[in-house]
Amino acid sequence: xxxxxxxxxxxxxxxxxxxxxxxxxxxxxxxxxxxxxxxxxxxxxxxxxxxxxxxxxxxxxxxxxxxxxxxxxxxxxxxxxxxxxxxxxxxxxxxxxxxxxxxxxxxxxxxxxxxxxxxxxxxxxxxxxxxxxxxxxxxxxxxxxxxxxxx
Numbered sequence: 001x002x003x004x005x006x007x008x009x010x011x012x013x014x015x016x017x018x019x020x021x022x023x024x025x026x027x028x029x030x031x032x033x034x035x036x037x038x039x040x041x042x043x044x045x046x047x048x049x050x051x052x053x054x055x056x057x058x059x060x061x062x063x064x065x066x067x068x069x070x071x072x073x074x075x076x077x078x079x080x081x082x083x084x085x086x087x088x089x090x091x092x093x094x095x096x097x098x099x100x101x102x103x104x105x106x107x108x109x110x111x112x113x114x115x116x117x118x119x120x121x122x123x124x125x126x127x128x129x130x131x132x133x134x135x136x137x138x139x140x141x142x143x144x145x146x147x148x149x150x151x
Contacts, residue, residue: 016095019060026124030063032117035103037070038081038096043114044074052118059125066096 014020020027033053036043047053048071055071058064069087073079085093103109127144 016091017060017062019062023059023124026059026121027063029117029121029124030058030060031099032103033114033121034063034066034070034096035099036109036114036117037067038084038100039104040109043111044070044079046111046114048074053121057118057121057125059121062092062095 017027037047053067055064055068058067066084066088069084070079073083081096084096088096127148
């Protein structure tokens with residue numbers, strides 16, 4: 001039972017977002033971004049008006065699909081939580097509601113927080129692409145992670 005709890009906490013048994021465990025930090029940043037986009041019109045206007053993000057910036061397939069649908073609905077002027085329900089399963093909508101509730105319970109949902117999440121997502125994707133080249137050995141990956149933690 002404890003192993004199942006640990007697996008779920010790490011995102012391993014995640015049926016809605018199976019890519020979550022591949023890059024937990026990027027997936028968390030995605031969740032924050034998606035929640036802020038769904039909750040606040042100003043973040044949607046700023047993101048899509050200034051091309052701050054593209055679907056290619058997302059590390060998980062689930063995050064990418066949600067972002068693309070928010071973008072599509074926003075461009076048509078039809079974005080609402082209920083309209084999202086047409087395109088996602090009940091489990092996926094439950095996850096989206098959960099990330100919204102987690103985000104709204106925090107006191108600071110400003111543009112600065114949003115930009116920090118965008119920056120974090122882009123940095124995580126960049127570091128993930130660097131390490132996927134195969135030429136790095138495990139010790140250099142560990143060393144890079146330790147240096148990142150020290151910062």
